[in-house]
Amino acid sequence: MYRIVSGITTLNQHIEMLSGTPEVYRPHACPHCGLNRLWRHGCYHRKADRSSPICNKLNPVPILRFCCQGCRHTCSRLPACIAPRRWYDWKVQQQALLMPLAGYSLHCASLVAQPCRHTLRRWWQWLEARSEDFGFHLRSRFIELGRTPDWKSFWRACLAHMPLSDAMAWLDQQGVSVP
Numbered sequence: 001m002y003r004i005v006s007g008i009t010t011l012n013q014h015i016e017m018l019s020g021t022p023e024v025y026r027p028h029a030c031p032h033c034g035l036n037r038l039w040r041h042g043c044y045h046r047k048a049d050r051s052s053p054i055c056n057k058l059n060p061v062p063i064l065r066f067c068c069q070g071c072r073h074t075c076s077r078l079p080a081c082i083a084p085r086r087w088y089d090w091k092v093q094q095q096a097l098l099m100p101l102a103g104y105s106l107h108c109a110s111l112v113a114q115p116c117r118h119t120l121r122r123w124w125q126w127l128e129a130r131s132e133d134f135g136f137h138l139r140s141r142f143i144e145l146g147r148t149p150d151w152k153s154f155w156r157a158c159l160a161h162m163p164l165s166d167a168m169a170w171l172d173q174q175g176v177s178v179p
């Protein structure tokens, strides 16, 4: 929860933030014990850049780590452009999911989009399985999303309104586990 720092939509922006205002990544409270005394504790790296050409890749991308002065657990927060627990970022996931949402088959979408068909199927099943929960929270804040006849039309409306990264960052802030 609260793992995503919203508004940081590109890896370049993330890298600028790390040198300029790294404090934005400091969690408000320890996710383990709730104490608000977290100290910087180095960083780890993610191979988050999958879209730049090989010669221009920003990898490895540093992610700041923080250590709780109470329970000594470490934690970190990700910029909105990197998805927790997923190899691909939100932007790639959105591009891939928009195709089956528009009525194309998963097979057809996987020929055009980045992930393999197996991964895309997993994302598709995830989106369907979490739709009720995500939709409930998103509709309560973004009333313009309104009522939709089914989960696919909900996501079409949602992604026309905001990028998947914004939707996930907002859900994360509400304490909803994403992805």
Ligand SMILES: [Zn+2]
Pocket: 030, 031, 032, 033, 034, 035, 068, 069, 070, 071, 072, 073
């Ligand atoms: Zn703690």
